Amino acid sequence: MKAAICTKYGPPEVLEIMEVEKPVPGDDEVLIKIHATTVHVGDTKLRGFRPGMGKVQDFFFKPIMRFMVGFKGPRKKILGMELAGEIEAAGKNVQRFTPGDKVFAATEMNFGAYAEYICLDEHRVLEKIPTGISYEEAAPISNGGITALRFMRKANIQKDQKILIYGASGSVGTFAVQLAKFFEAEVSGVCSTANLDLVRSIGADRVFDYTQDDMTGHAETYDVIFDAVGKASPTLYRKLLKPGGIYLNVLKSSGGLKLKTEELSFLQSLMEQGKFKAVIDTRFPFEKIVEAHRYVDGGHKKGNVIITMEPEVE
Ligand SMILES: NC(=O)c1ccc[n+]([C@@H]2O[C@H](COP(=O)([O-])OP(=O)(O)OC[C@H]3O[C@@H](n4cnc5c(N)ncnc54)[C@H](OP(=O)(O)O)[C@@H]3O)[C@@H](O)[C@H]2O)c1
Numbered sequence: 001m002k003a004a005i006c007t008k009y010g011p012p013e014v015l016e017i018m019e020v021e022k023p024v025p026g027d028d029e030v031l032i033k034i035h036a037t038t039v040h041v042g043d044t045k046l047r048g049f050r051p052g053m054g055k056v057q058d059f060f061f062k063p064i065m066r067f068m069v070g071f072k073g074p075r076k077k078i079l080g081m082e083l084a085g086e087i088e089a090a091g092k093n094v095q096r097f098t099p100g101d102k103v104f105a106a107t108e109m110n111f112g113a114y115a116e117y118i119c120l121d122e123h124r125v126l127e128k129i130p131t132g133i134s135y136e137e138a139a140p141i142s143n144g145g146i147t148a149l150r151f152m153r154k155a156n157i158q159k160d161q162k163i164l165i166y167g168a169s170g171s172v173g174t175f176a177v178q179l180a181k182f183f184e185a186e187v188s189g190v191c192s193t194a195n196l197d198l199v200r201s202i203g204a205d206r207v208f209d210y211t212q213d214d215m216t217g218h219a220e221t222y223d224v225i226f227d228a229v230g231k232a233s234p235t236l237y238r239k240l241l242k243p244g245g246i247y248l249n250v251l252k253s254s255g256g257l258k259l260k261t262e263e264l265s266f267l268q269s270l271m272e273q274g275k276f277k278a279v280i281d282t283r284f285p286f287e288k289i290v291e292a293h294r295y296v297d298g299g300h301k302k303g304n305v306i307i308t309m310e311p312e313v314e
Contacts, residue, residue: 003115004080004289008073009049012293015114017286020078023119027091030122032103034085035135037113039289039296039305040143041171043079046111047293052230053251080113080307082106082142084135094122102129106142106259114289116309125259130272140171140278140304141271146263147250148175148228152183155224155246159184164222164240167229168204169195172250174279174303176228177202182275188222190215190232195302202279215240224248279303285310 001022004015025031045051051058051065069075084104087097097103105126112118120126125146129138151172157163163180167173168189180187181203189204196207208215216235221242225232230251237247270276281302284292286309296305 001116002286003078004286005077006047006074006079007077009047011048012290012297014047014073015079015290015293017289020115022117025089025091025094025119026121027093028121028123029091029119030087030094030097030103030126031089032083032085032105032118032120033088034083034113034116034118034309036084036139036309037080037307038082038140038143039284039292039307040081041296042081042143043111043114044293044296046074046076047079048297074111076109076111078112078115080107080111080115082139082144083113083118084129084138085118085309088117090122096122097126097128102135102138103127104129104135104138104141104264106146106264108259109257114286114307123261125261125264127261127264127268130268133271136280136283136306136308137278138271139306140280141267141276142259142264144171144304145175145267145276145278146259148172148179149263149267151226151228151248151250152176152179155226155248157183157185157224161185161223162188162221162242163224163226164188164190165204166190166210166225166227166232166236167250168199168207169302170229171301171304173228174199174202175276176226177204178276180226182270185224188220192300198279198302221245226250281305283308 003020005018007014051061087101163185165176169191187204188206189199190208191199192211199207224246225237227249283306
């Protein structure tokens with residue numbers, strides 16, 4: 001099968017599409033033919049060897065990161081953390097799925113979604129795609145959606161509470177806006193001029209343009225401030241948070257690396273009810289994965305960037 005191999009740490013060009021052996025499912029595993037995957041920020045951070053936690057934290061964390069993920073290049077050579085596809089075969093103990101099921105999944109720290117096929121344990125973060133949702137719409141849900149859900153749960157977001165979501169146009173941000181609305185909060189989103197309409201369209205009650213207004217002079221205060229890109233200034237949240245309010249930053253603990261099937265099932269049910277969807281910025285064919293990484297490295301994607309596995313139509 002074809003897979004994009006991360007040959008070493010570096011710029012997008014270190015990704016090369018090669019032929020590798022097609023995996024064979026174990027007794028508890030399903031073999032999935034991947035139709036769509038994403039360029040997740042986690043993929044670009046690993047490829048570029050950029051922890052992205054802040055200058056000082058990165059300096060101390062990089063040596064540890066080499067031990068954890070590989071010295072000169074990632075030990076997991078096939079990147080890709082999110083996918084959607086069709087089950088082609090199932091191991092003898094598999095009960096939740098049968099061949100032909102359309103599924104979406106997170107691969108977590110095992111990566112592996114930049115390939116035509118992957119094997120996943122049926123009990124991991126894997127669910128059926130709701131009817132009417134395409135592979136491209138389902139692929140980005142697992143990681144970004146679960147991350148946003150975790151922060152909304154951590155904030156214990158309640159009806160009529162005021163929440164400010166900073167960086168509302170990114171993957172985590174667009175999911176967080178929708179979830180906060182689902183929990184009936186009053187949502188304000190912060191993004192740049194070009195994304196104001198997008199953030200409004202996914203449910204934000206109010207939008208603020210960070211390129212025109214630093215907001216620190218606003219009189220309005222919030223019960224919860226969620227920084228979904230880790231770029232809000234400390235002055236902003238100190239001035240705008242109500243006494244006793246909750247400030248959360250996506251770069252700080254999101255509740256551990258291990259995602260839960262229950263979290264994906266919750267999002268699956270919201271998708272079924274038409275209350276949760278992925279915002280898609282651009283779709284790239286698999287052969288253009290280097291370009292796709294270059295685009296995401298720019299740091300301004302709107303929602304999610306999709307990689308489709310079907311060959312490009314000229
Ligand atoms: N996605 C996940 O599943 C996940 C999980 C855990 C942790 N994280 C971490 O969370 C962070 C965000 O991830 P993501 O996937 O949501 O990123 P992303 O989609 O790449 O974020 C891009 C968005 O950030 C906005 N942005 C950039 N600079 C900004 C600024 N100064 N102020 C306000 N908005 C700004 C951009 O909007 P403009 O173009 O308008 O600037 C763009 O829409 C990353 O550090 C990531 O590692 C992500």
